[in-house]
Amino acid sequence: MKNSNTNMDGLRKEPDEIKKQIKRQTLGYIAAAFGLVAGLAWNDAIKSLIEYLFPLAQNTLFAKFGYAALITVVVVAVTIYLGTWLKDEKSQ
Structure with missing residues (x-):
């Protein structure tokens, strides 16, 4: 019976851990998206500089x-x- 209670406690804690993991993943994807946007902006700026310096x-x-x-x-x-x-x- 003691083993059964331990399993139930683990199942109750699992949804909280899943929520935390989803939040972490979502924040990671959002940060990556912002990084991509910033990278594309810098890419365009540097390409323009190259075209200016080297016609x-x-x-x-x-x-x-x-x-x-x-x-x-x-x-x-x-x-x-x-x-x-x-x-x-x-x-x-």
Whole structure:
């Protein structure tokens, strides 16, 4: 009988945990959406700067690939840093 009561307590706590997880996931998706919007705004601004600095008659393709490579390196570095930061926080 004691085992049955333990299972019932776990079932009562489960909906609260599910609600918390749904809130966390929803907030994560909202933050990602805002990040995407900000990233698109910066992308457009930087593309305009490249077109201003390197008019169409010049080497714009090279500049765009350079920009893409630079952004890729920055994103990978930030992702690695955040991954190690989250690991450190979880281990504490």
